[in-house]
Amino acid sequence: MELFFTSLLNGVTYGLLLFMLSSGLTLIFSMMGVLNFAHASFYMLGAYFGYVISSYVGFYPALLLAPLAVGAIGALIERYGMRRAHASGHLAELLFTFGLAFLIEEVVHLVWGKSPVPYRVPPSLDGPLFTLFSATFPTYKAFMMAVSVGMLAALYALLTRTRVGLLVQAALSKPDMVEALGHNVPRLFMLVFGGGVGLAALAGVIGGNAFVTEPGMAAAVGSIVFVVVVVGGLGSITGAFVASLAIGILQTFAVAVDYKLPFFDRVTVSQTAPVLPYLIMVLMLIARPRGLMGTRET
Amino acid sequence: MTRSRLALWAVTLLVLVVAPLVFSKGFALSLLCQMGILVVFALSYNMLLGQTGLLSFGHAVYYGLGALFAIHVLNLNKVPTPFIPLVGGLAGLAFGLVFGYITTRRAGTTFAMITLGVGEMVAASSLMFPAFFGGEAGISGNRSQEPFFGLTFGPQIQVYYLIAAWLVICVVAMHALTRTPLGRMANAVRDNPERAQFVGYDPQRVRFLMVALSGFFAGVAGGLATLNYEIVSAESLSALTSGMVLLATFVGGVGFFAGPILGAIVITLMSTVLAGYTKAWPFYFGLLFLSTVLFVPGGLTGVVVLQKRLWDAGLLSRVAPVYVRMAVPGLVFVGGAVVAVEMAYRGVRLPGAWLGTFAAMAVGLLAARWLWRRESDRWAAALEALAGKAAP
Amino acid sequence: MATRKLLGAMLAAFALASPTLANAQVRIAYIDPLSGAMGATGEHGLRELEFAVEAINAKGGVLGQKLVVVPMDNKLSAQESLILLKSAIDQGIRYISQGNGSSVAGALIDAINKHNEREPAKSIVFLNYAAVDPDFTNDKCSFWHFRFDANTDMKMAALTDYLKGQKKVSKVYLLNQDYSHGHQVSKVAKAMLAEKRPDVKVVGDELHPLARVKDFAPYIAKVQASGADTVITGNWGTDLSLLVKAAKDANLKADFYTYYGGTVGVPPAMGDAGIDRVKVVSYWSANSANAAGQAVQDAYRKKYGADQDPYSQSIRISAEFLVRAMEKAKSTDPVAVAKAMEAMKIDGPFGEITMRAEDHQIIQPMFIATFVKGGGALKYSADGTNDYAFRADARVEAAAAARPTTCKMKRP
Incomplete structure (x- = not known):
């Protein structure tokens, strides 16, 4: 019983973390139709910027400044790189982000070295919040959960309730029409890309000190964010949210199970836990390529 | 065959x-x-x-x-x-x-x-x-x-x-x-x-x-x-x-x-x-890949094949001078960039070295752009002629 | 300084390009990752090797020749390493140094065995400073391979010897990465605990995927539910720091006995979460060194920064063994040097260090140490930090840490 509730709590926490990581990716995909392979790299840049900025002005200002700075970099990359790649097709665009991820990791190596940096949780958020059975629940995790839910609310409102959101959605299907109505579509896309990158960076500022800020952190989350977005349905914010929670809870419970798999002498369910999301993704893509709540196929 | x-x-x-x-x-x-x-x-x-x-x-x-x-x-x-x-x-x-x-x-x-x-x-x-x-x-x-x-x-x-x-x-x-x-x-x-x-x-x-x-x-x-x-x-x-x-x-x-x-x-x-x-090397590797995506989506072979076609059409002699003239500022820029990358990786912190390198890169880039404005017509004309020959 | 670095780098590149320049030198090819995820560890080892080589050259080198390190980036890939090995052979290099990844070491041993058999006149000697698969000095032992680190089994023997005296340890949880090293740690831990502490219960034996877990909370919850008071783990890198952080978050009251708590990047990443929780079994204990050992550390920290811990003692010892063996053999010929190195002894910072002739495994004292707040009597900090250090709890003598070997060495 104890393990059940702890696992449920851990699962929800992990799920919300996954959503935080992938929301920016969903935003960019749903608005621009671009799968951004460099997403995790911007998450990493966010963590490093958060580390540097917070060492000068403290954690809370960094929470705002780092995403803005990384978002601005993202917007510039869209303006001077992506747009050019876009002209030579979808594949070129995707490969551009692929190469970008490679380059960003090198730059991080160069600037901050190859070892982890000592980026710490601020004292005001450090320490336990409450105790469940014998385990404590850290305040910082609760903070992460709150930010994640906040992201969901903000994105949902932005996409469905604001003029900008509607404009961008319209621009995705009928860019010429929107352009003809006097809107600057390229600039709109630049802002969306910057925004999505900023969200990744925000996740980085928060995740960097909860976990470890090091050059390998991008590769560590690189593919799991795609799983979340694909399973949730490419372009659906709510879908991504549901998928994150489902994957988080499923994976956490799988860890708790020591049942040995049939036919494999040595392997337990718990050992396979981190592979499960990929299995789910493949099955989902075969059975229902739209994902849980996607509105269209990719 | x-x-x-x-x-x-x-x-x-x-x-x-x-x-x-x-x-x-x-x-x-x-x-x-x-x-x-x-x-x-x-x-x-x-x-x-x-x-x-x-x-x-x-x-x-x-x-x-x-x-x-x-x-x-x-x-x-x-x-x-x-x-x-x-x-x-x-x-x-x-x-x-x-x-x-x-x-x-x-x-x-x-x-x-x-x-x-x-x-x-x-x-x-x-x-x-x-x-x-x-x-x-x-x-x-x-x-x-x-x-x-x-x-x-x-x-x-x-x-x-x-x-x-x-x-x-x-x-x-x-x-x-x-x-x-x-x-x-x-x-x-x-x-x-x-x-x-x-x-x-x-x-x-x-x-x-x-x-x-x-x-x-x-x-x-x-x-x-x-x-x-x-x-x-x-x-x-x-x-x-x-x-x-x-x-x-x-x-x-x-x-x-x-x-x-x-x-x-x-x-x-x-x-x-x-x-x-x-x-x-991973940095150069990434740069090579990105520049391929951005500037020559046809890849290195695309570049070679284009030259071959220009040659077959007898147009290579027309564009060759463009290449030669563009190569000078281009090499200055690329050379400067390579020096900058190497200095960054080796932790060189001499302000003079950095200033000089950036200056060389800027000169190379500006010269290349200036030159390209004068030469691009010739290049475009050659490509047009190529397309014209290929069409019928 | 900066210009000198630049010039030095250019010269090194030039020397690499023209092997004819390098004649009266003893060159060691350092084949380890210098880029990618394990790049930091590889660079640390390279720095320690270069530091040792500089000290030797300052004293006049060996037999009138200078030692030169030729770094080669293998990107932690076995296949790349084999190509680099060929490149080293082409350049006339006869000594190879490597340590990261038993996969790479295994491939190198295999390739060197084949090469030395096919071209005995150009034999290669392999100085392994950190690849700890016990096989290399047992069933797969080779005359050309010398290991300067304690292997997995020896570390576990030292650890379980220490646990004999720790009566409050009663329930042990084994948590390891799901690959050969983790499997080996888990296997040997169970065997040795059963032998030395039959009263201890192993309440969990968990394997998690290598470098794929982002949040260790579920694993910690399982440890907590099992009621374990001790966790034994062979984890390294972020898999270790994240594990320790998750344990702190959930307030898990258990000690973590680790193999790699002191390696590059782990102490700064653990931070406060590791204090009094993380223990390390290692041949290195910065604060237990004798005067000579302290002098070396002082010089190293002066050169590279006070937070730089020269914990890869094995790599410096390997350079020292090499030089002594050359002096003893009065030759730089690999076969003669390898023969001279067998059964050689030197005085290390913690006592005598012997290269066992039967299997080419180094035998040296080991330590069990706890990660604590630095300062006070703890003069030297843990790697990459200024406020944390390791406090030695126990010393396991060389003889106790040694393990019997199944090696049947074939000598040329």
Whole structure:
């Protein structure tokens, strides 16, 4: 019983973390139709910027400044790189982000070295919040959960309730029409890309000190964010949210199970836990390529 | 086959035979072997990306599994060494049939994501089942067994010629495949699946066959790697290997049969030779890839082929002066950039050095832009003339 | 300084390009990752090797020749390493140094065995400073391979010897990475605990995928539910720091006995979470060194920064063994040097260090140490930090840490 509730709590926490990581990716995909392979790299840049900025002005200002700075970099990359790649097709665009991820990791190596940096949780958020059975629940995790839910609310409102959101959605299907109505579509896309990158960076500022800020952190989350977005349905914010929670809870419970798999002498369910999301993704893509709540196929 | 094409094949064969006599040192020889393996692997990848329009993030699955089966069979001591790559190929084909059936139900981004997932799963299981996959330590074998017609395949030079032979077989086979109805249909499916379906071909079936066949050639490459390195470890299945073959193919040029060949050669040289000279090699690597995507989406082969066409049309002499004049500021800029990267990697902090380098880069860039404004007309005119000649 | 660096780098590149320049030198090829995920560890080892080589050259080198390190980036890939090995052989290099990854070491041993058999006149000697698969000095032992680190089994023997005296340890949880090293740790831990502490219960034996877990909370919850008071783990890198952080978050009251708590990047990443929780079994204990050992550390920290811990003692010892063996053999010929190195002894910073002739495994004292707040009597900090250090709890003598070997060495 104890393990059940702890696992449920851990699962929800992990799920919300996954959503935080992938929301920016969903935003960019749903608005621009671009799968951004460099997403995790911007998450990493966010963590490093958060580390540097917070060492000068403290954690809370960094929470705002780092995403803005990384978002601005993202917007510039869209303006001077992506747009050019876009002209030579979808594949070129995707490969551009692929190469970008490679380059960003090198730059991080160069600037901050190859070892982890000592980026710490601020004292005001450090320490336990409450105790469940014998385990404590850290305040910082609760903070992460709150930010994640906040992201969901903000994105949902932005996409469905604001003029900008509607404009961008319209621009995705009928860019010429929107352009003809006097809107600057390229600039709109630049802002969306910057925004999505900023969200990744925000996740980085928060995740960097909860976990470890090091050059390998991008590769560590690189593919799991795609799983979340694909399973949730490419372009659906709510879908991504549901998928994150489902994957988080499923994976956490799988860890708790020591049942040995049939036919494999040595392997337990718990050992396979981190592979499960990929299995789910493949099955989902075969059975229902739209994902849980996607509105269209990719 | 035209005469020039025949000549090209002949020259390639000659180069393959003569190369080890010129580059006879152990290192150069193993570099040549490595290139040969990557050429086969990249060509098999381009069967998907270039010819069928399928972007795969998990091609290493076929390569790695092919290599694994090859080494297990090698260790059984039953199959003569020269046929080991065939074992790899058959394993690649078998997995190509299985995974191809799963993955090719969709095309486009969905296909790419499925291959990503399958790749991750296979890579993860490689560490979970060490008995078969060998874990991180890998499985080693010994390629020199019973002499086969007097050849033991112990010395590297014998392995080189074995790889070269398989390379020729695979290149000819893959090239022939592009001329078959299947190869043509793959192109049609890439360009317009609806139309292909309309004329009576099931696009899914065409994709499935292409994935399976490309799995075969990737498996052959894996089998060759088994013989060359005499060890197979989890890394040959990893996402890194999948990424590498994608980079090599794209940099070479996906639109040409020879593209992956050139790409494989360039990438091998960069990752092995350049890495010996500078720690900044991954940076150059990334830059090369990004600039290919941005400026020459046709890849390096695209650039070469364009020159060839200009030459054939007798237009190269018109653009050559443009090249020469552009080369001067271009080299200043690139040279400055290289110096800047090297200084960054070596931790040089002299303000003067940095200022000078940036100044050189800025001068090079501005001069290039200024010059390009004057020269671009001439360039555009040449291209127009080329298009005009090609049209009728 | 900066210009000198630049010039030095250019010269090094030049020397690499023209092997003819380098004649009266003893060159060691350092084949380890210098880029990618394990790049930091590889660079650390390179720095320690270069530091040792500089000290030797300052004293006049060996037999009138200078030692030169030739760094080669293998990207932690076995296949790349084999190509680099060929390149080293071409350049006339006869000594190879490597440590990261038993996969790479295994491939190198295999390739060197084959090469030395095929071309005995150009034999290669392999100085392994950190690849700890016990096989290399047992069933797969080779005359050409010398290991300067304690292997997995020896570390576990030292650890379980220490646990004999720790009566409060009663329930042990084994948590390891799901690959050969983790499997080996788990296997040998169970065997040795059963032998030395039959009263201890192993309440969990968990394997998690290598470098794929982002949040260790579920694993910690399982440890907590099992009631374990001790966790034994062979984890390294972020898999270790994340594990320790998750344990702190959930307030898990258990000690973590680790193999790699002191390696590059782990102490700064653990931070406060590791204090009094993380223990390390190692041949290195910065604060237990004798005067000579302290002098070396002082020089190292002065050169590279006070937070730089020269914990890869094995790599410096390997350079020292090499030089002594050359002096003893009065030759730089690999076969003679390898023979001279067998059964050689030197005085290390913690006592005598012996290269066992039977299997080429180094035998030396080991330590069990706890990660604590630095300062006070703890003069030297843990790697990459200024406020944390390791406090030695126990010393296991060389003889106790040694393990029998199944090696049947074939000598040329």
